Amino acid sequence: MNQIPEIFRVIPVNNFVILAVVLFSIGILGVLTRRNAIIIFMSVELMLNAVNLLFVTFSSYKSDPAGQVFVFFIMAIAAAEVAVGLAIIVMIYRRIRSTDVSLLNNLKG
Amino acid sequence: MEQLLSLIPVFPLVGFLINGLGFRKIPKGVAGLIGVAASGLSFLVAIWLLIQYLQGGQQLISVSLWEWITGPSWKIDFSFAADQLTFCMLMVVTGVGFLIHIFSFGYMHEDEGFGKFFAFLNLFLFSMLVLVLGANLLMTFIGWEGVGLCSFLLIGFWNKNEAYNEAAKKAFVMNRIGDLGFLLGIFLILFRFSTVQYTEIVTALSSVQALNDPYLVWAGICFFIGAMGKSAQLPLFTWLPDAMAGPTPVSALIHAATMVTSGIYLVIRMNALYSSIPMVQEFILWIGLATAIIGALVGTSQNDIKKVLAYSTVSQLGFMFVALGVGAYTAALFHVITHAFFKALLFLGAGSVIHGLHEEQDIRKMGGLKKLLPLTYGVFLVANLAIAGVPPFSGFFSKDEILAHTFAGNKIAWVLLTITAGITAFYMFRLFFLVFFNEYRGNLAKEKIHDAPFSMAMPLVVLAILSIAGGFIGLPEVFHMPHILHEFLKPVLMPTEKLASLHPELHHAISHSDEWLVMGVSVVVSLIGIGVAYSMYLSKKMVPDFEPATNPLIKLTNGKFFFDEIYNVIIVKPLTLIANIFSVLVDLLMINLFVEGLGIFTRFAGSSLKSTQAGRVSGYAFLMVCSILLFALLFIFKTI
Numbered sequence: 001m002n003q004i005p006e007i008f009r010v011i012p013v014n015n016f017v018i019l020a021v022v023l024f025s026i027g028i029l030g031v032l033t034r035r036n037a038i039i040i041f042m043s044v045e046l047m048l049n050a051v052n053l054l055f056v057t058f059s060s061y062k063s064d065p066a067g068q069v070f071v072f073f074i075m076a077i078a079a080a081e082v083a084v085g086l087a088i089i090v091m092i093y094r095r096i097r098s099t100d101v102s103l104l105n106n107l108k109g
Numbered sequence: 110m111e112q113l114l115s116l117i118p119v120f121p122l123v124g125f126l127i128n129g130l131g132f133r134k135i136p137k138g139v140a141g142l143i144g145v146a147a148s149g150l151s152f153l154v155a156i157w158l159l160i161q162y163l164q165g166g167q168q169l170i171s172v173s174l175w176e177w178i179t180g181p182s183w184k185i186d187f188s189f190a191a192d193q194l195t196f197c198m199l200m201v202v203t204g205v206g207f208l209i210h211i212f213s214f215g216y217m218h219e220d221e222g223f224g225k226f227f228a229f230l231n232l233f234l235f236s237m238l239v240l241v242l243g244a245n246l247l248m249t250f251i252g253w254e255g256v257g258l259c260s261f262l263l264i265g266f267w268n269k270n271e272a273y274n275e276a277a278k279k280a281f282v283m284n285r286i287g288d289l290g291f292l293l294g295i296f297l298i299l300f301r302f303s304t305v306q307y308t309e310i311v312t313a314l315s316s317v318q319a320l321n322d323p324y325l326v327w328a329g330i331c332f333f334i335g336a337m338g339k340s341a342q343l344p345l346f347t348w349l350p351d352a353m354a355g356p357t358p359v360s361a362l363i364h365a366a367t368m369v370t371s372g373i374y375l376v377i378r379m380n381a382l383y384s385s386i387p388m389v390q391e392f393i394l395w396i397g398l399a400t401a402i403i404g405a406l407v408g409t410s411q412n413d414i415k416k417v418l419a420y421s422t423v424s425q426l427g428f429m430f431v432a433l434g435v436g437a438y439t440a441a442l443f444h445v446i447t448h449a450f451f452k453a454l455l456f457l458g459a460g461s462v463i464h465g466l467h468e469e470q471d472i473r474k475m476g477g478l479k480k481l482l483p484l485t486y487g488v489f490l491v492a493n494l495a496i497a498g499v500p501p502f503s504g505f506f507s508k509d510e511i512l513a514h515t516f517a518g519n520k521i522a523w524v525l526l527t528i529t530a531g532i533t534a535f536y537m538f539r540l541f542f543l544v545f546f547n548e549y550r551g552n553l554a555k556e557k558i559h560d561a562p563f564s565m566a567m568p569l570v571v572l573a574i575l576s577i578a579g580g581f582i583g584l585p586e587v588f589h590m591p592h593i594l595h596e597f598l599k600p601v602l603m604p605t606e607k608l609a610s611l612h613p614e615l616h617h618a619i620s621h622s623d624e625w626l627v628m629g630v631s632v633v634v635s636l637i638g639i640g641v642a643y644s645m646y647l648s649k650k651m652v653p654d655f656e657p658a659t660n661p662l663i664k665l666t667n668g669k670f671f672f673d674e675i676y677n678v679i680i681v682k683p684l685t686l687i688a689n690i691f692s693v694l695v696d697l698l699m700i701n702l703f704v705e706g707l708g709i710f711t712r713f714a715g716s717s718l719k720s721t722q723a724g725r726v727s728g729y730a731f732l733m734v735c736s737i738l739l740f741a742l743l744f745i746f747k748t749i
Contacts, residue, residue: 031730040726101726 005060016057023050037089037099041082048078110165111172114189117199118238120150121231128228137223139216144227148210148234152203159196167193167315167600171244178247183303190244194601197442197594198241198374199348201449205366206234208568212457213358215564216464226266226356227497233259237367246295246305249375253291253339256368257284263363264355265408283348287338291375294331297324304497311381311604319385329382329389333396336372338670343400347672349423350407353415357460360415365422365456366449373429373445377438383605384436394434398522398529401427409539410667412653413470414459417540421496422452424533432511432524436520436609438602439595440510443583446594447503450579451495454572457574458489460562461569462544469551472540473653477549481558484566486545488573493541495576497534498635505632506580513585513627523627527634534638534708542646543653550652585624 023046052071059067063083093099124147128140135143162170171190178185191199210230217226236255243249258281265277299305301324302313319325336342341349363369374649376383376393383390404424411417425448432441463470466483479486495504504529508530516523550556561569583594645651665671721732 027732032727032734033145035727102727 003063005063010063012060013057016053020050020054020057023047023053035100035102037101038102041068041085041089045078045082048074110158111170112163113154114170114172114191114242115174115697117151117154117158117203118235118242119562120154120188120740121234121238123147124231125228128224128231131224133224135224137218140224140227141218143308145207145210145214145233147231148203148207151234152207155196155199155203158191159200161228162196173244179304183299185245185305187305188244188248189242191242192366192601193379193597193599194374194442195241197446197598198370199238201370201446202234202237202241202367205449205453205572206237206362208571209358209362209366209453209457212361212460212565212568213356215562216358216460220356222266226263229259229262229266230359230362233263233368237371240371240740245307246298246310249378250291252293253335253371254288256363256371257281257288257339260284260352260363260368263359264265264352266355266359273354276348276354279689280348280352282652283345284338287335287345287372288414290331290334290338292335294328294335297328297331301325301328307378308380313608314381314385315604319382320387325382326386326389329379329386330383330392332375332379334391334392336375336430338372338377340369340372340430341395341400341423342372342426342430343403344672346404346423347669347676348401350416350419350669353369353413353419357415357456357463360419361456361460363643364419369422369426370429370445370449373426373441375431376430376433377601380438380602383433384605384608390434391438391500392434393430394519394522397427397430397432397434398525399427400424401431401529402525402532403427405529405536405668405670407534408536409662410653412473414462414472414540414544415456416471417472417536418452418455420532421455421537424529425452425496426531428508428511428526430662431515431522434616435512435514435522436605437511437518439583439592439598440507440514442598443510443594444507446582447495447507447576447579450572450575451492451502451504454492454569454576457565457569457572458485458492461485461565462489464565465558465560466551466553467557469553472543472552473655474551475544476547476551476652477545478558479545481549481555482545482560484560484569488569489541489545491573491576493537496537497639498530499534499639500632501577501580502583503576503579503581506583506585509585509628509631510583512631513624515622516627527630530631531634531638533633535642538639538642539646542642546647547650585628674748 027043027045027047027050030046031040034040034043052074055067055071055074059065061072089099092104096103123348127143128135134529162168169190169192171188173186173188175187176184177187213226213230217223220226233256236252236259237439238252240249240252240256243252261277261281265274265278267273268277295305298310301322303311304310304313314325319326319329338345349364349369353360355364383393401424404420404422404427408417408420408424425444429441429444429448432438432444462475462482462485464476465478465485466475469475491502495502498505498508500506512523512526512530560566570747581593583592584653585592667672721728
């Protein structure tokens with residue numbers, strides 16, 4: 001059994017988890033309620049980072065580096081995803097002169 | 110030499126492909142030339158092969174193109190083979206086929222579907238050649254189906270006429286019944302012997318008692334049912350008279366000379382089987398006899414020139430089956446050959462008359478054509494004498510041989526058959542006198558009536574010569590001359606001969622005095638038939654009435670013994686009724702309801718779920734989050 005790092009005596013692990021959950025929920029709410037594509041996009045990033053935070057927390061709590069490896073991967077992929085996502089948004093903007101997602105209903109049945 | 114054998118059917122196939130694929134673009138003359146050349150080349154190759162065959166000591170020529178079907182303990186090759194029987198048929202099919210192709214060139218020249226016609230005719234020739242060249246039952250079956258198809262296509266050649274289409278369909282359906290019999294026969298043979306190769310079947314049959322083997326007895330019956338359909342025997346003969354809807358060269362080639370004799374070919378091919386099951390032979394004898402009589406009787410009161418010839422064909426096919434029934438395979442094949450000559454000649458002659466009279470087929474509107482169509486008159490006379498059995502025309506020898514064997518085999522059958530031969534002479538000369546003698550009864554200007562052009566006249570003359578001389582390949586024993594055909598066919602009929610030597614009580618020897626008697630009687634009966642026709646239609650100048658007959662006997666024969674009406678009542682009507690019931694009960698109520706129900710359900714589901722696909726991104730996201738939450742909750746509660 002590994003030793004639990006010192007920091008968790010000062011700040012209990014619950015606080016980290018709660019912070020992550022709060023960040024994630026803010027992200028979800030942002031995605032659900034906002035109509036601006038860029039803000040939705042930022043919310044998605046927020047959700048991603050909430051998950052990253054959880055990963056890092058438990059990684060150091062368990063003294064297991066695997067979680068941190070995952071975080072690196074997620075960050076790398078998120079960077080790529082941001083590039084693609086922003087490109088899409090730019091294209092949408094060029095096309096309809098707006099970033100309002102509620103206008104994107106061309107596939108409506 | 111083997112490769113040449115597979116070349117014979119290839120020529121018509123190529124001709125069919127060229128004309129069939131390009132009949133709209135190829136000009137008439139070229140299309141006709143391709144068709145004629147295809148059949149001519151086949152004929153030449155066949156002759157060349159026959160010469161080689163005779164010089165090479167009559168060794169079976171066989172060629173296997175590829176392995177076709179392989180089973181656990183058997184295999185079927187796509188193979189051709191030629192023995193003596195095949196060569197006889199080959200000569201008839203390619204020879205008469207070639208002549209009829211030439212005739213068609215002149216006859217069909219005005220027709221818009223000229224190229225199509227030659228394409229079909231070549232396809233028919235190809236199928237017929239596969240039929241006779243096939244080295245196993247299945248190959249023969251391919252040809253068998255092929256000729257059936259071509260028969261259908263050519264009967265309905267003028268497909269703008271609804272009645273002709275009906276006739277084509279009738280021929281096809283009737284033939285299907287027979288084909289089923291043939292197919293079942295093949296299965297039985299395959300099941301019993303694990304082979305369908307003719308040579309192997311003959312070997313296998315020599316070591317079994319077919320009589321005690323229900324498989325083989327039923328195989329024999331099934332093959333005969335197949336022959337019944339194809340060769341228009343009772344009760345499946347009604348399609349043949351209707352088949353006259355096709356162009357006349359088609360009637361000559363398919364429905365007189367070649368296709369309808371394939372049933373006889375099949376029975377001769379399986380003679381090893383039939384000779385060892387006498388009760389099936391007996392059955393064949395009576396079916397053939399009944400067909401011969403009914404065909405002849407109906408022929409006496411038909412007024413359409415082609416219908417008379419059609420019933421005459423039915424009747425003559427009956428003669429051939431009688432010969433098969435008494436085990437006289439040579440006589441049957443002999444009659445096939447001579448019949449091919451004189452019946453093709455009769456049909457082509459009729460075609461020439463119809464052509465000359467601008468599509469008039471009713472003999473009541475003919476008469477006096479002797480002067481107007483002298484060539485046709487001459488060849489028709491030859492063919493008539495041949496079919497009536499007047500010596501020394503070809504029909505006399507073949508018919509006499511059948512009668513002699515029937516006399517030895519079954520006296521009652523002989524009496525009936527001799528009377529039928531007399532009726533044959535009567536109705537053929539009735540036709541002849543009505544068409545060519547007395548005054549012209551039609552309403553065409555005499556200048557418009559023209560005799561056959563060269564392309565039509567040439568085949569007529571050649572066939573007339575063959576009708577005169579064809580009989581000399583099989584002279585009766587009493588003349589002390591070799592029966593060429595019989596000598597030639599001996600190897601094919603070996604199993605039958607062997608059986609006959611094993612059971613001498615089944616073998617009918619004919620004494621010379623009997624043969625003279627039979628010959629004399631048949632000639633006298635023929636002359637009586639001709640005489641009656643002469644007195645009725647030439648001396649008294651009788652012409653059949655246009656009004657429906659009142660005499661019940663004539664009503665019966667003119668109405669074709671009401672076979673069509675009877676079939677209509679006992680088969681067609683009930684089938685239509687059942688079909689109607691099923692169309693309402695199963696089709697409308699069950700299948701339609703089910704299928705429509707599916708459609709209605711799908712539409713309902715679609716319209717009610719449509720609102721969820723509103724195109725709102727946040728809506729989708731909300732649903733997604735909800736679903737993930739739901740699954741997360743499920744997962745959590747499940748682990749607890």
